[in-house]
Amino acid sequence: MSSKKSFGGPAVVLDRADINTDEIIPAKYLTEVTKEALTPYILEDLKLEGFDPKGNKLKNARVVITRANFGCGSSREHAPWVFEVNGVHTVIAESYARIFRQNMFNCGMLAIELPKNDIDQIIALEHKGDIQVNVDVTAQKISVTSGSESLDFSFEISQFDKALVEAGGWVEFADARY
Amino acid sequence: MGKTIAEKIFAAHLRDEPFEGTRVLSLDRVLCHEITTPVAIADLVWRGKDRVFDRNKVKVVIDHVTPSKDSKTATQAKILRDWARRHEIPDFFDVGRNGVCHAIFPEKGYIRPGFTVIMGDSHTCTHGAFGAFAAGVGTTDLEVGILKGVCAFREPATIRVNITGALQQGVVAKDVILHVIGELGVNGATDRILEFRGPVVDAMSMEARMTLCNMAIEAGGTCGICMPDMTTVDYLWPFIQDEFTSREAALEDYQQWISDADASYDKILDFDVSNLEPQVTFDYKPDCVKPVSELAGTPVDQVYIGTCTNGRIEDLRQAAAVLKGKRIADSVRGIVSPATPKIFTDALEEGIIQIFMDAGFCVTNPTCGACLGMSNGVLAEDEVCASTSNRNFNGRMGKGGMVHLMSPATAAASAITGKITDARSL
Numbered sequence A: 001m002s003s004k005k006s007f008g009g010p011a012v013v014l015d016r017a018d019i020n021t022d023e024i025i026p027a028k029y030l031t032e033v034t035k036e037a038l039t040p041y042i043l044e045d046l047k048l049e050g051f052d053p054k055g056n057k058l059k060n061a062r063v064v065i066t067r068a069n070f071g072c073g074s075s076r077e078h079a080p081w082v083f084e085v086n087g088v089h090t091v092i093a094e095s096y097a098r099i100f101r102q103n104m105f106n107c108g109m110l111a112i113e114l115p116k117n118d119i120d121q122i123i124a125l126e127h128k129g130d131i132q133v134n135v136d137v138t139a140q141k142i143s144v145t146s147g148s149e150s151l152d153f154s155f156e157i158s159q160f161d162k163a164l165v166e167a168g169g170w171v172e173f174a175d176a177r178y
Numbered sequence B: 001m002g003k004t005i006a007e008k009i010f011a012a013h014l015r016d017e018p019f020e021g022t023r024v025l026s027l028d029r030v031l032c033h034e035i036t037t038p039v040a041i042a043d044l045v046w047r048g049k050d051r052v053f054d055r056n057k058v059k060v061v062i063d064h065v066t067p068s069k070d071s072k073t074a075t076q077a078k079i080l081r082d083w084a085r086r087h088e089i090p091d092f093f094d095v096g097r098n099g100v101c102h103a104i105f106p107e108k109g110y111i112r113p114g115f116t117v118i119m120g121d122s123h124t125c126t127h128g129a130f131g132a133f134a135a136g137v138g139t140t141d142l143e144v145g146i147l148k149g150v151c152a153f154r155e156p157a158t159i160r161v162n163i164t165g166a167l168q169q170g171v172v173a174k175d176v177i178l179h180v181i182g183e184l185g186v187n188g189a190t191d192r193i194l195e196f197r198g199p200v201v202d203a204m205s206m207e208a209r210m211t212l213c214n215m216a217i218e219a220g221g222t223c224g225i226c227m228p229d230m231t232t233v234d235y236l237w238p239f240i241q242d243e244f245t246s247r248e249a250a251l252e253d254y255q256q257w258i259s260d261a262d263a264s265y266d267k268i269l270d271f272d273v274s275n276l277e278p279q280v281t282f283d284y285k286p287d288c289v290k291p292v293s294e295l296a297g298t299p300v301d302q303v304y305i306g307t308c309t310n311g312r313i314e315d316l317r318q319a320a321a322v323l324k325g326k327r328i329a330d331s332v333r334g335i336v337s338p339a340t341p342k343i344f345t346d347a348l349e350e351g352i353i354q355i356f357m358d359a360g361f362c363v364t365n366p367t368c369g370a371c372l373g374m375s376n377g378v379l380a381e382d383e384v385c386a387s388t389s390n391r392n393f394n395g396r397m398g399k400g401g402m403v404h405l406m407s408p409a410t411a412a413a414s415a416i417t418g419k420i421t422d423a424r425s426l
């Protein structure tokens, strides 16, 4: 279900808490049996003032930056998949719903958690212009750049989550071990 | 230091600890439905690993859209059906025998105290009502579960939720859990297990405990869990009578799956529900909860009674008690989906189906149906549904629709008047 991913790139900010997986990919598209078929429907039902799911900002994004409890609700892995097929392999949020976070790492993708204060700073940077995120998984550091300004943050992920990212996902990890 | 039930189940199923804090558990049940399993099957086939770790531990149902509504859902059903046949999975439920996953699997006696259960469905937490550790997972976890019979979890931390006092007449498990979620918030229990305790839970039927545990995920909880007791044994007795000499012997055995008195908890919360009114959600999050009195009078276009939360016989009885001898408002479309064929049959025998039909309800086959907006009652833009389901997200039952969550009795009363209504006022 996965292969090794690249992280970082241009970011889109979704400045709202509790974005659920129904908003990320509505249930009516769960009848698709390939991940690729989900591609056009990313964030189609997101309730967020000024957000355009068909806009260039999202189209160019490789990173999503957002608030608390991201990915709550349905367990559908279609949510990480719709990010994956759109080239978004990194999500940075204040916190996640358990199943969504695990699904991201199970697909070999990154769900980075940063304190609210850090997210505030990143979002403030976005108001100045487009932002670019560089990720160093090994060192567990990210740098966020907008124009001439740049901020650095370190993040924590568990050894297990890191091993999943390195293996390319849980199927690869489990298959080699059990 | 004592242990919680979840810690006991984790210890008994620990297969590996690849890193500190990561517990890989062996699984007693891997449950499958047609929405989240086909992609796992396709991936296993693609990897040349089309195998099942134990065909007796894998249970399969087609429930979300059934009978299939179009070519795509027919394909999903076919992938699951062909796979179940190919692996000779004995417990596979197709059209005519199928029902909502979290209703049919417990009803068949598949869930036992002390079990570990996963499914590619967030409401798998329902099965914790039996004193099991049951968690919703994504398709990749499901895939590894099918292939290897294992799943990884963090160390369990438990919030103990004591429900005390006594419920007033007409106030039920759904009202209790809506109230608890309203207090906890949608991420108040993230990465936590919600252990439901206290005299109100002790007095609840298995059906009511399933309603309680069903919505643990709406507070972000990994699992809801109740202590196994004689109510659990009585429910399971038809399936376990060959295993034990008596019900007392079964109870004694199941006592190993009870939290110790000196177990340590992340948090202990007390809810005295003596003055609790029926509860109803507003807005698009399940923690937006108010007493029915504050939302009474809100017009509704559709009333949906069913789902893994409230489609069991006890729920249908409560709704029918309100509907008996009455007609629903002309402005309302009433839809009832008994959650399993057995529930449907029981409801027929008890005259409940007749009451629904006389009242003007459409009775559908057992299915998730309208609950996730995929079939059997999708809402149009700006329409409002009073529903006994568990999720009121924006677009959940159809783009632009609004869902108010409530108990079966409140939903039935709202169908009669065409507005959100306290059943006790009729």
Ligand code: SF4
Residues within 6 Å of the ligand: B064, B100, B101, B102, B121, B123, B307, B308, B309, B367, B368, B371, B372, B389, B390
């Ligand atoms: S009834 Fe609704 S919540 Fe329950 S399993 Fe079906 S779709 Fe999910």
